[in-house]
Amino acid sequence: MTVITPSTGTDPLTDLRAAVAGVVVRPGEPGFERAIPWNVAVPTDPYAAVFVESAADVAATLRIAARHGFTVGVNATGHGALPLDQGTILVHTSALDGLEIDPQARTAKVGAGVKWQRVIEAAAPHGLAGLGGSAPDAGVVGFLTGCGIGPFVRTLGLSSDHVRSFELVTGQGDILHVTPASHAELFWGLRGGKATLGIVTSVEIDLLPISEFYGGALYFDGADAAAVFLAWRDWSLDLPEHANTSIALLQLPPLPEVPPPLAGKLTVAVRYASLADPETAEALIAPLRAVATPIIDAVAVMPYAAMGAIHADPVDPMPSFESATLLSEFNDTVLDTLLALAGPGSQSPQVVVEVRRFGGAMARPATHRSAFCHRDAGYHLFTVGVLAPPVAEHVAPHAASIMGAMAPWAIGELPNFNPGTTAGRIAGSYDEDTLAWLSALAERHDPEGVLRVGQVVRTTTPV
Numbered sequence: 001m002t003v004i005t006p007s008t009g010t011d012p013l014t015d016l017r018a019a020v021a022g023v024v025v026r027p028g029e030p031g032f033e034r035a036i037p038w039n040v041a042v043p044t045d046p047y048a049a050v051f052v053e054s055a056a057d058v059a060a061t062l063r064i065a066a067r068h069g070f071t072v073g074v075n076a077t078g079h080g081a082l083p084l085d086q087g088t089i090l091v092h093t094s095a096l097d098g099l100e101i102d103p104q105a106r107t108a109k110v111g112a113g114v115k116w117q118r119v120i121e122a123a124a125p126h127g128l129a130g131l132g133g134s135a136p137d138a139g140v141v142g143f144l145t146g147c148g149i150g151p152f153v154r155t156l157g158l159s160s161d162h163v164r165s166f167e168l169v170t171g172q173g174d175i176l177h178v179t180p181a182s183h184a185e186l187f188w189g190l191r192g193g194k195a196t197l198g199i200v201t202s203v204e205i206d207l208l209p210i211s212e213f214y215g216g217a218l219y220f221d222g223a224d225a226a227a228v229f230l231a232w233r234d235w236s237l238d239l240p241e242h243a244n245t246s247i248a249l250l251q252l253p254p255l256p257e258v259p260p261p262l263a264g265k266l267t268v269a270v271r272y273a274s275l276a277d278p279e280t281a282e283a284l285i286a287p288l289r290a291v292a293t294p295i296i297d298a299v300a301v302m303p304y305a306a307m308g309a310i311h312a313d314p315v316d317p318m319p320s321f322e323s324a325t326l327l328s329e330f331n332d333t334v335l336d337t338l339l340a341l342a343g344p345g346s347q348s349p350q351v352v353v354e355v356r357r358f359g360g361a362m363a364r365p366a367t368h369r370s371a372f373c374h375r376d377a378g379y380h381l382f383t384v385g386v387l388a389p390p391v392a393e394h395v396a397p398h399a400a401s402i403m404g405a406m407a408p409w410a411i412g413e414l415p416n417f418n419p420g421t422t423a424g425r426i427a428g429s430y431d432e433d434t435l436a437w438l439s440a441l442a443e444r445h446d447p448e449g450v451l452r453v454g455q456v457v458r459t460t461t462p463v
Contacts, residue, residue, distance in 0.1 A: 012068040012089075013048060019060040022053040022095060035092055037081030041319035041387050044081065046073065046090040053095050055201040059173040062199070062450055065089050066171075071453035074199050076113050077139035080146065082419060082454040093141070096201055103128065106207045107164060112141040112200055120305050128207035129304045131159035134271075134311035141200045146416030147192045147372040149380065151215070151273045151310050154244045154360030160191040161366035162206040170198040171446025180368045185441060192371030192429075193438050194415050196456040197445055214281035215244075215273035215310055216299040222266030224292035225249065225343045231291040232270055233330050236357045242276040243284055246311075246356035249342050253351075253386075261295045266344060271310050272299055319387040320351075323399040324417035325410040326377040330355060337405050338381075341398075349391035349398050352384040371438060373431045374412050381406060382417060419455065426457060 016024045025032045026048050035049040047070060050061045065072045073084050076093040084090055093112035099119065100109040103126040108119055116132030119140060123130055132140070133148045147160045156162075166178040168186060176198075178186045189197050220228050232247045239245065247270050254264035261267075270288055274281035278301050285299060302309065327334065338355070342348040356379065363375050383402060385395030403410070413428040427435060438457040452458050 012064060012070065015064045015068070016048060016050060016061065016089070019064060020050060020052060020057040022057050023051045025049055025051075034094065035075070035090055036317070037075060038077065038079050038317050039081055039320050040317050041321065042081045043083045043085075044090070045086060046084040046088045047086050049090040049092050051092045051095050052201075055167055055169055055175045058091055058093075058169040058199050058201055059175055061089060061091055062169060062171060063173040066173075066448045066450045070450075072171075072199075072450050073453050074195050076142060077115055077137070079135070079138040080142050080416060080419070084453070088453050091199055093199070093201065098202065101126065101128075101207070106209070107204055108207055109202060109204045110140045111202050112139070114140050116140055116143065117308065120307070123207050124211070124303065124305045126207075127209055127211045129210035130205060130207055131156060131162055132307070133159070134308070135313040136308040137313070137315045140205075141203055142194075143416065144203060144205070145190055145192070145194050145200060147370065147414065148416045149356070149358075149362075149414065151271070151307055152213075152244055152275065153362045154239070154358065155241055155275050156208065157361040157364070157366060158191075158370075158372060159205075160370060160372065161368075162208070163191060164204040164206065166190050166200050166204075167202040168198045168200055171442075171448065171450045174445075175201075185437075186445070188369055189371050189438050189441050192373070192415055192434075193457060194455050195451060196438050196442050196458075198451065210275065210304050212301055212303050213273055213275055213307070214278045214299070214301050215271075215307075216302060217272070217296075217310060217312070218270040218285075218288060218294045218299055219250075219262060219296040220268040220270070220292050221295055222249070222268060222344050225266070225268050226339060228268045228270065228288070228291055229335055229339060229343075231288060233335055235287055239357060239359075240276075240284070241360040242274050243281070244273045244357070244360075246271045246354050248352055248354035249348070249350070251348065251351055259296065267295065273307070273310050319392075321385045321387055321395045321399060322383065322417070322419065323403050324380065324382045324413060325403055325406055326374050326412045326414065327355075327379040327381055327406060327409045328377070328411050329409055330379045331409075334406065334409055338402070341402050341405060342383075349394040350383045350385045350402075352382070353402070354380075354382045356380040356382070371430065371434050372415075373429065373434050374414065377411060380414065380417070415455070426455060430457070 096111035117136040
């Protein structure tokens with residue numbers, strides 16, 4: 001997309017700076033570096049970045065963008081970023097950092113710039129927990145609008161099922177308070193529709209009475225991959241709902257922050273989290289501890305605030321390439337194929353190849369329906385490769401080969417693991433009815449198509 005010549009006779013940059021309280025910067029100007037996303041491989045070259053300070057700033061930006069023929073994208077923490085060019089204005093919500101914990105009501109009101117770890121640490125002194133994802137360094141709002149998957153999803157359901165309300169700015173610049181009773185159609189679509197229906201500036205969520213859990217990760221040598229994967233698959237088939245798990249092939253680089261037993265070689269991580277009593281949880285995972293000798297056993301009783309240790313996702317920005325799909329099953333053929341492509345001797349360039357077990361509470365309907373469409377998925381496959389020498393050119397083709405081999409069992413994608421912007425790619429996250437409803441709602445609340453950029457559902461989505 002190219003910049004559209006302003007039709008108003010005024011300069012869009014001047015209009016933005018006059019209308020918003022936040023900082024407005026163009027690429028190359030001091031301060032723009034704050035808009036560079038976590039995945040530094042994503043090209044970010046918008047017309048301008050607006051570091052908004054309020055919902056009113058967001059509304060003003062959307063109206064000015066419509067007046068001058070721009071689209072508007074949104075980001076906060078830099079996770080989940082999509083390419084932006086000079087035809088788009090970036091609304092950056094990192095300054096919307098308000099956080100209010102109500103221990104009596106067991107709720108938190110969270111600004112769009114707040115990360116999960118901050119919510120978790122603020123709630124912990126009250127014996128309460130916010131249901132974040134495996135990477136608590138990610139933002140709350142983007143995680144919830146994409147129906148992110150947390151480490152306790154089999155036990156407690158989707159984190160987005162525990163949303164009470166949103167503050168939303170529509171594509172027309174209207175500021176709405178969205179609840180199950182007020183603007184119910186938007187409440188349905190905001191949980192799963194990403195930025196399709198507007199820009200969320202704050203959210204109110206439930207906090208649950210959780211102070212600790214039994215979990216962490218068992219790490220095995222890569223030579224034991226076949227035995228560990230087979231044991232994990234069989235063990236996880238009838239897993240009780242109190243338990244959550246994933247298994248991953250890891251090829252972590254030899255960096256100072258990587259434990260020496262894991263650095264520079266293939267290992268296998270079994271991730272585990274249970275809300276049962278420690279004795280029950282420990283007994284359940286005992287068979288996996290006995291499959292092979294762990295090189296690191298980091299499974300124990302942990303405070304909930306340490307839940308990021310389960311997956312130990314990196315926090316530093318990096319150039320990465322991700323791919324993912326939902327799987328209907330994890331049978332012998334799937335297991336053998338995955339190990340052949342990414343296991344010992346495969347020369348896989350991927351840093352992470354993870355299979356996560358679903359089911360349990362996730363599979364049941366929530367109290368309030370949402371735009372999330374794949375509650376019946378059995379497993380989730382996720383790959384991450386770092387786009388750095390000497391493997392940079394091999395990461396994406398290899399990931400494509402894995403996803404191609406999984407095609408017979410692939411049943412769709414999750415919004416937060418689907419960075420595609422084409423209509424066909426976006427459609428993988430939804431069924432036909434949900435696509436139609438989201439598109440119709442988007443046309444109603446954004447008739448000028450200001451938000452028609454990136455990972456949004458519209459009748460015609462740009463390629």
